Amino acid sequence: MNSRRKPLSSPHPLGAALLLAGLVATAPARAGEVEVLHWWTSGGEARAAQALKATLQAKGHTWKDFAVAGGGGDSAMTVLKSRVVSGNAPAAAQIKGPSLQDWAAEGVLAPMEELARAEHWDDILPKAVAAQMKYQGKYIAVPVNVHRVNWLWANPEVFKRAGAKLPTNWDEFFVAADALQKAGVIPVAHGGQNWQDLTLFESVALGLGGADFYAKALVKLDPDTLKGPLMEKVLTTFKRIKPYTDKNSPGRDWNLATAMVIKGQAGMQFMGDWAKGEFIAAGGQPGKTFVCLPAPGSAASFSYNIDSFAMFKLKNAANSQAQKDLASAILSPEFQQLFNLAKGSIPVRLGVAMDKFDDCAKTSATDFNAAAKAGTLLPSIAHGMAVPTPAEGAIKDVISQFWNSDKMTVKDAQAKLVAAARTR
Template identity: 40%
Template sequence: MRKTCKTNWKFKSFIASSIIGGLVAASYAQAAGTVEVMHGWTSSSEAYAIQSLRDALAKQGIGWKDSAIAGDGGANAQQALQARLAAGSAPIAAATFPELMRSYQQQNTLESLDAYAKAGNLDARIPKELQPYIKVNGSYYSIPITMHRENMLWINKKVLAKYGDKAPTTWPEFLALAEKMKKDGIIPLALGGEDWQEAEIFSSIMIGLGGPAFYKSAIVKHDLKSIQSDTMKKTFETFRKVLSYADKNRAGRDWNVATQMVINGKAGMQIQGDWAKGEFLKQNKVPGTDFVCVSAPGNNANFVFVSDVFVMFKQKNADAAANQKAFSNLLMDKSAQELFNLRKGSISPFMDVPADKFDACGKQAIVDRAASIKSGGFLPSFLENIALPRNLRGAYVDTITSFANNPSMSADDAVKKLAAAVKSAS
């Protein structure tokens, strides 16, 4: 997310899933006193965060079977999970995204978490704007573990100091700074070749140019008039200029590898969700001293939220069900939420988790979350499988990717292609 669980995954064919699932089913019987958790968190900071949950369960005498599957921004983990479901061999729990949670619930594989949610007072502790995305028909089928902010800009502090030590607050300022870095032989923009990384940048440009109202109209409501507007055309034009400052060797590069380029000073900036902060912190880098964390240009206090959630799969074994209950309760514990998010780079989706242990970036995120909720700038990510169903998400991401990788495509052509794709998918 990612990510961390960042993903552009699509379900593979049922036949392929069944074959894979049949091969693995016998290997994953639940051991008594153990919670098996599937996830795609394999970067150093992500693994460090997961360890906090493993350690907390160990204190309760419960073991942890780690089914971490690396690759493709979490897509490989989701494919493997679907194979397990097809084989009738579900783990106790899995980390996923809200829209994917819905697909598992539709397959009748998930436990309702209403009883735990009521006991844990989730309705009062979680922003009401998040709740529709972690429920189905008003019932809880997931427990959020993170609240990441997607629309962030990360800058190497030493590099920025060469150019006046001022972070860009508009896209023209970003482009001017990038040009100076380029002339000095510094890669201005650290970027990987995955489509979701490109879409993150596009989303931030949309908000920077059009504001939250435009994002809600063009993305959340997928209004064709907004999609075909001059603002969307300008977004594509700016997107092309921003991409021109990434190096040409980015194909296949993972997000955390791009983050490392900024940490090392090989690159100056990265537009990435705040899971990137976990990589800085894991290497003992200090906000304001070694790196700068600010919202993407023009985004101000607007907060594009990403929430990784845990789902619990139906269990026939009584021991497995008891362990599942213990894990569900742990996920709602303030101390567990605090430590996981301190390590992950995110803030907690639970608003009663105290802010005092978070660094300057985390404290600012908490302040901006509160401000954006009041202003209407608290926005669900579309590329992280929250704001849109997967078919509509695909329409946006596929168009953005086509434009990013086809220099001959004009902004006008991209707008037409996007409108047609969204109309077809709606």
Template identity: 35%
Template sequence: MTRASVFGGFLAAGLGALAGPASAQSVDVVHYWTSKSESRTINILADAYKAKGGRWIDSAVANFDEAVAVANSRIAGGTPPSAILMNPGSTLDEMTEAGYMRDLGDIAEREGWSKVVPPFVLEKMTSNDQIVAVPLGLHGANWLWYSKKIFEEAKVAPPRTWPEFLEVADKIKAAGYVPLAVGGENWQINYIMSSILSGLGGPDFYQKLYVEHDPAAAASPVVAEGFETLRKLQAYVDEGSVGRSWNETTGLLVTDRAAMQFIGDYVKGEFSAAGKVAGTDYGCVLAPGTEGMYQVYTDLMTITAVDDPDVVKGQDLLVAAVLDPTVEVDMSRSKGSTPGRSDVVSEGLDPCARLGSESLAGARKVFSGPYETLSSDQMGQVTDLVGQFWTDRSMTAEDAATRFAAIFP
């Protein structure tokens, strides 16, 4: 189910459904943080909320699309959740335009959010000129994670280019390990593809393709080269990748069965949960060719528009809990993210966290990730195409590139 089709149900629901159960100082949160590290992180927030005197109602689902679908159903049924874990993008914009999100502008002004939240983050919290969310943390997307043990045994260094990546993968394969850990979900494959295109085309190409949606960039030879590179990577993936989740895939690195994985820095939460230490057990570099840029995703706790004053009180308490500096730091350490506030200090940053923080501080050109820059329909089409190319070995890179260009008319 695509984000576009999921949101269609929202538009069919009437605004009159926006009411909630009368329960003072309670909050009903729809979220999709269900992996080991994600669950631990959402529990940090839940515990902080309860410590402030609130009652937390946990409505966990499998993924983003299901979260929107559940919220859709509940809004239509007259029992909307108090808050929804989301990312910035067209789905959130559509929800705000339809009147489903609460404007937090008065709280933001009263509490001086502009003084403690960086402009880049505040922009992500804003939809249709309304502040409708609070930040749970920021994640870098164009990362390559690797097993230190396997790299040392194979006597290889982190690759800086895609040709180097193939050379490194060959040596790791010869050493008897799985060179590349990849899961069986289309979005995981698209994570790799966006890193490939970013590395091959560079920051200017990324800006034109993913941010400006330039048809000329979409039809560029870089795209065909990207699909060719993606096809070459399949020689280094294990047979068990079909249908595998991202965190199960990370488990291959945690147990030193696979050498590398392309995924966001939330993967650090899985390493941490397994007792692994950055710089000692695993390493991190930006994806080949992307050293001068940083793709960022923002986790937001969006607040729904409701009429019940008791529900509003519960939402206010949630907003306060999320923006509590201690909670921000604790969640970031647990999940591997960067805090959404600029006035918090996280002591003892690991090498990967330092690289991410340096990138956000201006060491690299910062971009929003594709899931935040493309429309729901475009993202769905791109993800489906990349997934189909991965599973259909008969599809040529040229055919895939032609279909890719058609998504950006």
């Protein structure tokens, strides 16, 4: 099955929104070209990428699309490394989390501090977000949005037919899953890819263990926490979900799993709020044709995934100016609203009006701002935000092996997690 879904070809208010936002063409003295590497290839994501492209073109520059399919971005990073090593880096690349600092340390990124100071990025970004965009105290990337990862998506009509209740804790989840299964519906739509397995796992960890446990286990990688009794409970609950998925799950892309919920083939999906872009692209309405709620037990927590772009050093002056114009446009209030309405995420810039956003986004924004003020925002380990890439990859492998193995015990998995956490 083709996992790359084409951008919508039907008329969409994107063009009107661009005009209303006042993003008219203001061609610079010398127009440049920006080749942009990203992995936004599904329906809702493609719409969001189109918004970014249109914004750059409105400034008179040329956008050269370099899309690499794969929701977790692993394939894109492999391609990026080969391009940089060969001396042919793209102008801009979607990079995030600790990987940003790794690239900056290589000396291949273009400095963004001058632009950041001129446009007061320290004042318009949450401190936790700004810190991740810096290397040695200076900006080396621009954030685009904020995704909440610990979401559960559900089809309310399917739940109604099955006589099931939307779950708020894990006991209720398993009651609902049994009811859906009895009604002949796949309870959980899941894509059997390692990043999706880890996405589900981190929601279980957050829901059962809370913010402090999550931070110790999956951000600080504390060995005592990884081999402790609460992690044992998390792993046991995680594996208990497996029978509620279908046999065709292995290798399925995330957006195809979302489509199962949209079509009523499945009742639920654990996925970040980029899934909402798929529901919206299919004509869905929040609270009516689909429901968003925090993953069981995690309502008081916020695990985040932030898309960001790093700019690579270029020799062409016009292209370098195009890079700066792209970064400036990304953090404009108009673009922040336009892009995130299409992507399903929320603005990363503080103070953007939320009146045009749906209830899922408003809830997400309220919880994000509260967590930012309280200093309790939690970076997603499954989405490259929490730990160095080698450790993240090793942990992904352990969780997927445990999910797919009938022989690996919980104690075995805990021992392997402790070893994986040491990977550097």
